[in-house]
Amino acid sequence: MHPGRSRSHPRAGRPKAGHAIVLGAGIGGLCAARALSEHFEQVTVVERDVLPMPSGVRHGVPQGAHVHSLTPGGAEVLEEFFPGFTDELAAGGGTLAGALDELDIVFFGSRLRQVPLGRVLQVSRPFLEDRLRERVRALPGVGLRPGLEATAPIGAGPAGPDGPTGVRGVRLARPGGSGAEEAVEADLVVDAMGRAGRGAAWLRALGCQEPATARLTVDVAYASCRYRVPPGALGPAKGVLIGATQDRPRGAVLTRQEGDAWVLSLYGFGKDDHPPVSPERFLDFAGELLGAGASNALRAAEPITGISSYRYPASVRRDFHRLRRLPDGLVSTGDALCSLNPIYGAGMAVAALEARALRDCLDNGLPGLPRRFYRAAARAVRLPWLFSTMADRSMPQVPGTHPVVAGLLARAFRATMRAAAEDARVAAAVWNAVSLTGSPAELARPRVVASVLRHR
Ligand SMILES: Cc1cc2nc3c(=O)[nH]c(=O)nc-3n(C[C@H](O)[C@H](O)[C@H](O)COP(=O)(O)OP(=O)(O)OC[C@H]3O[C@@H](n4cnc5c(N)ncnc54)[C@H](O)[C@@H]3O)c2cc1C
Incomplete structure (x- = not known):
């Protein structure tokens, strides 16, 4: 474990649950698989792509051709999950x-x-993902099933007015619809299928509401x-x-x-x-x-x-934590939960932080897990979302913000950066906020604010 962070409820000595399925072997899915390996006897990662792709950049992750900065906040979680990971990659x-x-x-x-x-x-991104996948594959009880697509959840429990009370597995098929569907039972299904939002649509298919979307x-x-x-x-x-x-x-x-x-x-x-x-x-x-x-x-x-x-086209946040009813046995993570404008380079770090939250929430067992997890994930997402959307709203090209508000935001960002150009304390506060290593509250410290005001 990373020396900087100790767990409040380590799993030591507690029996593990049976089987968990993670859908999607992107960064969100791989981090989730690592988190689940502490709590389940068996973890299966299902990925639509055939792995590894010979060219490096996969069909399912076309963004892999573009720069993927791993912020120190994300690297810290990966290091906690896989000690020595940074040095291995270096x-x-x-x-x-x-x-x-x-x-x-x-x-x-x-x-x-x-x-x-x-x-x-x-x-x-392909190098990072390949190395991460090898680390995940080496974990006891974790298996990878590439070349399979998740098509639908399998409902569990009696169907009430709001649909079944839970999910007890998932249907898988070869991409393109060839071959028979396979039903795989699991105690927990994790949707890490990216920003398309299948997990949200699955809730509707199960007779529940879809989450509100920002x-x-x-x-x-x-x-x-x-x-x-x-x-x-x-x-x-x-x-x-x-x-x-x-x-x-x-x-x-x-x-x-x-x-x-x-x-x-x-x-x-x-x-x-x-x-x-x-x-x-x-x-x-x-x-x-x-x-x-x-x-x-x-x-x-x-x-x-x-x-x-x-x-x-757009940053998207799905507010699962606000849903009145959440079926047990299904959670969405990574971009499926919140996809942030990539220019701020926080998506992988947020996915890793959500995985850590999932691991910690599982300390209290499976019943009620979705609600506990979505609340914790909402906390992990809140500041990166706020920071990236405020920066975006300061751009006149981004529609929907009143020009006066956009102008005020622009002035605030410009003044902060002017101060960060000269003042080491402000530079550190800015870096800690964008790299997710410290709290953006550092930017509200009196000495930082005073410096920013001087540079207006
Ligand atoms: C252009 C661009 C640049 C970016 N730059 C950065 C950066 O600098 N730093 C950073 O931290 N983040 C960056 N990001 C964001 C980052 O890519 C994601 O936030 C992060 O990888 C988490 O994504 P994910 O694993 O949740 O989803 P994804 O990476 O989209 O992975 C989803 C996986 O699910 C699989 N899948 C989809 N449907 C199914 C199905 N039905 N069944 C089985 N498998 C399925 C896909 O094949 C894929 O492997 C960037 C994004 C873009 C678009």
Whole structure:
């Protein structure tokens, strides 16, 4: 266990429950499987994709082609679940970068002061997921069943006016509808099938209500390419992040990953600022954000992939915790519960925090688990959701916010970042909030607020 966090109710000596099924072997599903392995004799992870995909980026996780920063808050949970994980990935070629001294981060037009605040692991999403999957596969009682799609829940108990009282398993089939369906019994089914929200729709199929959904349309598009870059050609920083501003709703992330490859991800809010996918225009767009030096170095570098694009229409949060009735035996986690605008890089960390909450909630057994879990998950999601949606609402391109409110938010973010450019204490508070290592309440400390007010 990670030395920084001890469990209040360790499982030692308690009998385990029978069988749990996790649907989806993304980061959310793999973390959930690790959490469940402490409580169940048998855990089966079902994944629609055939694993591993030869190209690295899987059909089911197309976002894997784009930069995936694992914030230190997420890395801490993975380290707690799998001791030595960070060093294993670094030894396997991953880049460890000093935060903030080896990173060049510009938020809302100001460069974050480069104070040393620990280290961050930089790897590609397929590399992270492959290593995580191997760790999960090695856990006692955990099995993986790739190439199978979950199609429907199996209800349990007498069907009352609100549907069955619980779920006792799931139906599986080969993707594409070929072959017979298989019914698999389980004491707990975990939906980690991503942002499409099948678990929510399943509640309706079971005769329950679907959760209320908070949705913020952002219309963000990504375009990314990986390069092999000669050492030193991109300067001393191991990662560069240029965030969007209200006047220029475009951003770029350039990070060194495993095997000395660099990934460049570009993004923009709204159709006019979506990044291009033609190689020349892609690097022109990059040059406007990163400067001519970086774009020339990338022009001279060897691309190791084509340019992939991804459209992210809206952040979505499903408020399961507010439902009056929740059937036992089914919970949703990861993006299925809350999908955050990826430009803030918090999705994997939040999925890991939810898995930790699931593990802790299982200490009190299976009856009533969904309600306990969704309450705990709502706490894990609240601040990342608040932070990302406030930042998005400060952008004039994001519809639905009154211009006065958007203007006030924009001024608050700009002033905070101006202070963070000069004041190490404010830089640390900003970093701790965005990396999910500390509480955003640090930003409300009197000395931080005073510094921000001075930089208005
Ligand atoms: C462009 C982009 C960039 C991102 N960058 C970052 C970043 O920098 N940092 C960060 O922390 N997060 C980032 N994210 C978010 C991150 O990808 C997710 O939040 C995180 O991986 C958790 O997702 P998940 O495991 O819940 O779902 P997913 O990753 O979507 O995985 C769902 C899995 O379920 C499987 N599946 C779906 N349906 C079925 C079915 N019926 N039966 C069986 N299996 C099924 C899929 O094949 C897939 O493997 C980014 C997202 C995007 C879109």
